[in-house]
């Protein structure tokens with residue numbers, strides 16, 4: 001790979017003819033069309049938060065370096081931004097008055113700041129490496145140099161590595177904040193569309209967790225039908241079974257649950273009523289587990305992390321049971337006491353006993369001291385298994 005350092009290009013040169021696509025959140029072109037700011041392997045512009053974009057401009061005004069920028073020179077002699085897209089887009093958006101900075105405490109757009117400040121920005125020279133090489137050399141390098149600014153997340157790196165027709169189409173569907181389905185999807189998926197988290201989820205589901213293999217195999221596909229269909233099947237399935245939407249639904253691996261349960265028939269009304277009941281149950285500590293618990297037929301209560309008795313209650317109950325048992329000369333484990341073996345008058349130590357719900361939680365028993373008894377560990381385990 002050949003690299004060449006350019007120090008002569010100014011902000012003005014780079015931002016000449018800058019075009020920004022507001023809808024897609026992309027800086028598109030600079031250098032009068034000679035520079036592509038967001039080639040397909042690049043991520044969406046994420047500096048537009050009034051902080052990172054402003055910081056770029058303030059750095060330039062103070063004469064601070066804004067770091068190295070890397071361009072790739074393509075076979076046709078065009079340039080593509082390999083690293084520096086966020087900084088260049090911030091500069092381009094500022095000089096075209098798309099956002100303001102504070103100047104003497106007053107928000108000012110580029111056209112409103114003094115001429116000397118305008119010139120200072122426009123005449124700032126950037127440090128730009130231009131490299132030429134094979135696609136794989138460039139991609140390898142892209143992985144290595146991505147150190148400045150906000151690091152690429154896992155999916156953004158995969159998009160760069162497997163860039164091609166498939167990623168382009170997949171991003172149009174899953175990374176496009178203008179897609180009207182996002183609102184519906186966002187009930188079941190968390191994360192940011194422009195950070196590729198919806199795409200990451202869709203790929204994870206369709207590939208059953210083997211995203212890299214899937215991307216590699218489909219890299220040159222000219223459609224994303226399978227990805228789209230599978231994703232929509234999962235979403236429609238969840239959406240059809242659960243009538244209400246809960247915040248905890250966002251962080252569930254619906255793809256996995258779909259694989260396990262989608263062939264099973266469900267009574268949506270019953271499912272929804274049960275879900276609502278468990279959601280309101282103060283003893284259910286893990287609300288996230290409710291959905292899998294209900295889909296699995298309400299058997300695996302481990303998923304719900306039912307609240308356990310606190311130490312103070314256990315101590316109180318232990319003391320009371322032990323005192324009563326000693327007076328009667330029987331075991332302080334009520335189940336041992338009614339037995340016929342040697343343990344029937346054994347006084348267990350506190351650490352040899354566990355707390356038990358007299359009436360099980362699943363039968364409506366509460367986790368409070370009135371429903372608490374201490375059992376020896378053997379009896380507690382035996383009861384728990386029933």
Ligand SMILES: [Zn+2]
Nearest residue numbers: 333336376379
């Ligand atoms: Zn016992």
